[in-house]
Amino acid sequence: MINLRYIAGLLGALLIFAAPVWAQDKEEACDSAHWYCVEALNVGLPAVPSEIDRETPRATMESLVRAVRRDDWVGAAHLLDLSDIREDRQQQVGTSLIRQLETVISRKTVIDWDKLLDRPDALDATATSDRAMAGTPRKSLLLWTLDMEDYPASIRLNRIKAEDGEPVWVFSRHTVQNIPRLYERYGPGRLETMLPDVLTQNTVVDLALWELIGLPVLIVLAIYVARLVWLLTSWVAQRIPSRLAQQMLNSVRGPACVVVSTLFVMVLEAKIFSFSAELTTILVPTAWLGLIGAGLWFVVNCVEVILDHLTKVEETDLTLKEEVHKRTTATRISAARRVFVVAVVLVGGGIFLSQTNVFQNLGLTLLGTAGAVTLVLGFAARSILSNIMSSLQIALNGSAKIGDRIVFNDALCHVERIHFTYVQLRDWDGTRLVVPVTEFVSTPFKNWTMQEPEMLRIVKIKLSHAADVDALRDAFDKVIDEMEDKYIGKRDDACVRVGGQDVLGMEVWFLVPCADPNTSWEAACDAREGIVAEIHKLAEKQGVEYFPQVSAAEAS
Numbered sequence: 001m002i003n004l005r006y007i008a009g010l011l012g013a014l015l016i017f018a019a020p021v022w023a024q025d026k027e028e029a030c031d032s033a034h035w036y037c038v039e040a041l042n043v044g045l046p047a048v049p050s051e052i053d054r055e056t057p058r059a060t061m062e063s064l065v066r067a068v069r070r071d072d073w074v075g076a077a078h079l080l081d082l083s084d085i086r087e088d089r090q091q092q093v094g095t096s097l098i099r100q101l102e103t104v105i106s107r108k109t110v111i112d113w114d115k116l117l118d119r120p121d122a123l124d125a126t127a128t129s130d131r132a133m134a135g136t137p138r139k140s141l142l143l144w145t146l147d148m149e150d151y152p153a154s155i156r157l158n159r160i161k162a163e164d165g166e167p168v169w170v171f172s173r174h175t176v177q178n179i180p181r182l183y184e185r186y187g188p189g190r191l192e193t194m195l196p197d198v199l200t201q202n203t204v205v206d207l208a209l210w211e212l213i214g215l216p217v218l219i220v221l222a223i224y225v226a227r228l229v230w231l232l233t234s235w236v237a238q239r240i241p242s243r244l245a246q247q248m249l250n251s252v253r254g255p256a257c258v259v260v261s262t263l264f265v266m267v268l269e270a271k272i273f274s275f276s277a278e279l280t281t282i283l284v285p286t287a288w289l290g291l292i293g294a295g296l297w298f299v300v301n302c303v304e305v306i307l308d309h310l311t312k313v314e315e316t317d318l319t320l321k322e323e324v325h326k327r328t329t330a331t332r333i334s335a336a337r338r339v340f341v342v343a344v345v346l347v348g349g350g351i352f353l354s355q356t357n358v359f360q361n362l363g364l365t366l367l368g369t370a371g372a373v374t375l376v377l378g379f380a381a382r383s384i385l386s387n388i389m390s391s392l393q394i395a396l397n398g399s400a401k402i403g404d405r406i407v408f409n410d411a412l413c414h415v416e417r418i419h420f421t422y423v424q425l426r427d428w429d430g431t432r433l434v435v436p437v438t439e440f441v442s443t444p445f446k447n448w449t450m451q452e453p454e455m456l457r458i459v460k461i462k463l464s465h466a467a468d469v470d471a472l473r474d475a476f477d478k479v480i481d482e483m484e485d486k487y488i489g490k491r492d493d494a495c496v497r498v499g500g501q502d503v504l505g506m507e508v509w510f511l512v513p514c515a516d517p518n519t520s521w522e523a524a525c526d527a528r529e530g531i532v533a534e535i536h537k538l539a540e541k542q543g544v545e546y547f548p549q550v551s552a553a554e555a556s
Contacts, residue, residue: 034121035139035159035167042082044090049075054168057141057157058116068102076102081160081173097176100183101155107276108186109144109155116141120167122159140172146182153178189274207276214273218265225264226257244305251301258294262287296347390437394418400440400447405517407446408435412521428521448517455517456493457524459510459531465501467546469508471538472496476510479530487523489513505548 051066052075053059060079067076077094080101085093105111117124121137139159145152156175161167199210230253237249266287269275275283394400404415406425413425413433423440425433448455463472473496480494488494493513500507512527514520539546 031161033139034137035161038083038160038162041160041162041165041168041170042078042080042090042094044082044085044087045077045094046074046091048078051075052078054079054170055120055166056118057122057169058113058118060157060169061111061113061116064098064102064105073098079170080176081158081170082176083173084177097179100187101171101175101179103188104146104179104182104186105144105155107274108146108280111143120159122169141169146186148178148181148185153182186274189272207279211275211279215275215279218268218273221268222261222265226261229253229257229260247305248302251305252298255294255298255301258290258297262290262294390441393441394423394437400445401449404447404449405520406448408433408440409443409445414518448520455489455514455520457512457514457520457527459512459524459528460499461508461510461528461531461535462505462548463508463535463546464505464544464548466544467506467508467535468538468542468544469496469498471542472508472535475534475538476531479527479534480512482530483523483526487515487519487526489515504550 048054049072051070051072052063054063064076064079067073067079073095074091076098077091080094080098082090082094082097122139122141123137141157143155143157145154147153154175156172157169158172159167159169195210199208199213233249233253233256237246237253240246240249265283269280269283400406400415400418400423402415402418406413406415408425411425411433412428415423416426416432417424418437421437423435423437425435427433476494476496480488480491490513493511495511497509497511498506499509510527510531512520512524514523535546538544
């Protein structure tokens with residue numbers, strides 16, 4: 001008699017050893033590295049029409065376009081993964097979802113057909129070795145990313161294989177789940193739903209007629225809103241007694257106009273207008289750039305107004321001798337402003353890139369293009385960057401401060417401003433010299449204000465050999481005594497020297513001690529005038545010609 005327990009134990013052992021083999025066979029039957037495996041796909045839909053081709057990603061998108069033209073929404077529903085929908089509702093729900101998805105895709109995405117691979121395994125044979133998926137079959141492709149209120153939603157194609165079918169490319173389950181919310185957010189706006197059909201037809205530029213009309217209208221409205229904000233801000237600033245508040249409001253008029261008009265456009269585009277992808281991909285990054293740029297502009301203007309108010313540079317003559325501390329402070333503040341502006345631009349650029357997905361959607365990555373972009377921007381902006389670094393160099397080494405008296409290319413000037421790319425100099429006659437920063441730092445110049453403020457100005461006068469030098473010394477002392485104390489420095493430094501002589505006469509140097517280099521030129525002029533007058537008196541008194549009596553030809 002057969003022992004039943006023995007047979008049961010033998011069958012159990014066989015099952016234990018056979019289980020791994022069966023699991024391995026099942027895994028091999030479903031190649032999860034090349035596709036997603038499901039038991040069944042869209043069994044609630046009728047048979048797949050012959051016009052629907054899902055073998056490759058490009059074939060799937062082409063099938064969607066052809067189905068829309070034929071108005072075959074039931075056939076187009078096969079392009080969705082409806083696994084999360086009950087079989088008895090797949091046809092009804094699927095046709096509605098594919099309509100909504102097609103509307104979202106046509107209005108808010110820009111599909112790059114050149115990157116839709118026409119291979120079942122979606123392997124990009126042309127990709128370079130530095131690409132992450134180079135030479136690797138793919139089972140999922142990202143077509144586009146759209147922002148929703150709480151998270152970004154992706155429109156993605158997945159390669160799926162049912163147990164009794166071939167692998168096909170369809171829109172993923174997660175994409176299908178997000179379709180209702182995407183349609184609610186990016187579907188036709190209120191205005192478009194009320195328009196007649198003639199205005200919703202596409203034109204030759206692939207834009208609806210109402211878009212060609214609505215975009216200029218929207219721009220005009222935004223300009224009008226910006227104008228109202230400017231007038232309102234100016235009106236409020238004129239009625240505030242505080243000067244600091246007035247300056248703050250006047251400085252933020254521009255940023256306020258940009259912010260309000262940009263928000264106005266964004267709200268209208270989201271709530272009333274709903275432009276197609278061709279316009280949205282330009283409007284959205286431009287709007288973000290406007291908001292971020294206006295915010296940074298606002299911060300920079302406010303900081304500058306506050307710094308000007310604290311230092312009160314505009315109300316102070318920095319060329320005066322006693323303002324040496326303020327000259328240093330003004331120069332450092334000017335350098336800090338430049339550093340602050342550069343930092344603000346870098347931070348703003350980072351925020352802009354982080355808040356917009358235009359680069360990811362267009363297939364551009366900063367990592368992949370950083371080298372080329374750096375070379376192009378570096379070459380184009382090399383002169384600007386060089387000037388900025390040179391302006392910071394001036395502020396750090398203190399070679400020239402705002403308010404310093406310098407001699408640049410034989411021009412007696414004051415340093416009025418040190419900007420990003422140029423230095424503004426004020427000549428003694430009131431004219432302004434604008435010198436590129438790189439040229440300014442590479443050209444030698446005399447700084448009369450650096451180190452000690454006292455300096456000697458030499459007045460050189462050609463006199464005859466008969467001139468009495470001792471009498472000239474007494475006359476020069478008289479001239480120095482009669483000059484204002486604010487012009488004269490150390491009295492003991494005043495002296496007379498014979499600096500040279502030739503057949504025509506001797507060159508007498510009158511050393512004028514100046515208390516302030518900023519007034520030294522005026523002091524030298526006054527001293528020369530007094531010396532010449534005293535020489536004429538000496539010549540008349542002594543009956544001697546003090547000036548050489550030579551012809552013009554001999555003098556030359």
